[in-house]
Amino acid sequence: MAITNLNSSVRVTHVGTATAIIELDNLTILTDPYFSPEGTEWIGKSGAKLVNSYQPPLGLEDLPPIDLILLSHEDHKDNLDDLGRQLLNGRHVFTTTDGARNLAPRKAVRGMKPWEMVSLQIGGGRRYEITATPCQHLPGGECLGFIVTAEHFGTSNGKPNTIYFSGDTVYIEELAKIKHRFHVSVALFSLGKAMVPKPGGGMLQITMDSKQAVQLMRDIEPDIVIPLHFEGWSLFKEGKSEIEEVVKEEGVEDKFKFLAPGVDTKILFSIEEFSTPSTGWQLDDFVLDPGYVASREELRWLMLNTAQTAPPSPVHGDSFISELDTHSGEDRSSAQHTTSHLLSQGRRIEYLKNYISQVAPWLDMFDSSRAFGMQVPLLAQTSPALLCAILAISARQKERKEASDGKSTPQKSFDSLELYQEAIRLLTPLLQAHDQAKDALLFSMHSKSMDSVADCFKLSFGVTRGWIYAVL
Known part of the structure; x- marks a missing residue:
């Protein structure tokens, strides 16, 4: 996830090829619909046979209600197959002028030209603006990308916040104009370095490769880029691993986010969402529960007692990692037997999955090494106390989210409270047994000689037993 000034929730599901579901508040957009099963064969205009080598994770029956379809071009089967055509009937569709003629007489299909803008009231009565962007795909064929914006998206540096879908195109300098008119909050790039034979011999590149994607990213400066269109077809010459390698070499891996196929993923959260609590997340019975109050006081006592009995030692915290681990x-x-037993109870496997997919990305927001997402789960395999701590914070997050979504009623007891208490119970003997762990933790918390706040975090979180403080 990335931080943005966009005043809208953004969720994206990558179905495959250039097919994605984009959810913006009450508006649901589908791009280049392709849903044919693995092994489907198509004969291209050149006579070449194309075979789909991936199984779309979602079928038509799995889709949410679709309000709007952005169709980069209708004459290539990997962008619009026979199943996808079924979705065009009765829906707003934006595509090329040639495509609109070929899809007639569907009244809601609108053909556009590059840089043309159309205003549309949809999605709960809100007004959205669709701007077509140029593409360079196959010679003689039309293709478009699209920009979606709305007044309620807000602005960044005086420019409207937008969602950009590139369509099938190689890099062209004209796309740099996007930055002059819009702030791109989310960009969906069709990549893959698709290559097709030229009529006179040789090969022609018709979609962006990784380096072109990086160049376009630098031109338009989006908050985040979601790669599409890089798997499942033999004409693609770059897959996920090649793209990841290039963006890492270019030092922009934090800008590119690959999505798990078929998984609804929250892409952005706003500054307001990050800095202020949701009005729906008010204090609930948890904070008043006598068990929680007692556990909180016990934890405070443990921390104060640790501080009083183990003054910081001038030893660098990294030296404790190998010793304590x-x-x-x-x-x-x-320890592994104990953690396995803990996970076998109730919803704890669900809480662990939620920690990895939902909680850890927030905790790792400004840490490219993803310590909470990568290191903590590994440490928890042999630390029951740490496992209980991450299960507790995950359970608490789910309880509050479900309550705010209206999916649960206020409870007098909580799974998170039980896990919280168990973590403290398991933590107590560890603190008593590992004086050096206490030294390292306190040193990391109080040292003034750190080069930066980030260094302090790395040190405090680097101590195996110190993780439990951070999570609790």
Whole structure:
């Protein structure tokens, strides 16, 4: 996820090829609909046979209600197949002028030319503006990208916030104009370095490669880029691994976000959402529960007692990581057995999955090493106390989210409280047994000699037993 000034929730589901579901508040957009099963064969205009080698994770029956379809071009089967055509009937569709003629007599299909803008009232009565952007695809054929904006999206540096879908195109300098008119909050790039034979011999590139994608990203400066159109077809010469390698070499891997196929993913959260609590997330019975109050006071006592009995030592915290994370084979086996037992109860597997997919990305927001998402789950395999802590914070997040969404009623007891108490119970003997862990933790929390706040976080979170403080 990325921080943005866009005043709208943005969720994206990558179905495959250039097909994506974009959810903007009450508006649901579908791009280049393709849903044919793996093994489907098509004969292109050149006579070449195309075979789909991936199975779309969603079928037509799995789709949410679609309000609007952005169709970059209708004459290529990998952008609009026979199943996708069924979705065009009775829906607003924006495409090329040739495409609109070929799709007639559908009254809601609108043909556009590059840089043309159309205003549309849809999605709960709000007004959206659709701007067509130029593409360079196959010679002699029309193709478009699209920009979606609305007044309620707000502005950044005086320019309207937008969602940009590139369509099938190679890099062209004209697209740099986007930055002069719009602030792109989310960009969906069709990549893959698709290559087709030229009539006179040789090969022609018809979609962006990784380096072109990086160049376009630098030209238009989006908050985040979602790669599409890079798997499932033999004409694609770059897949996910090649794209990842290039963006890493270019130092922009934090800008590119690959989505798990078929998974509804929140892409952006606004500054307001990040800095202020939701009005729906008010104090609930949890904070008044006597068990929670007692556990909170116990944790405070443990921390104060640790501070009083173990003054900081001038030893660099990294030296404690290997020392404290060294278990005998017997200890490690016992700890793993305990964690397996913990996960076998109730909804705890669900909480662990939620921690990895929902909680950890927030905690790792400004940490490219993804310590909470990568290191903490590994440490938790042999630390029951840490496992209980991450399950507790995940359970608490789900309880509050479900309550704010109206999916649950206020409770007098909480799974998170039970896990919170268990984490403290398991933590107590560890603090008593590992004086050096206390030293390292306190040093990391109080040291004034750190080069930066980030260094302080890395040190405090680098101590195996210190993680429990951070999570609780």
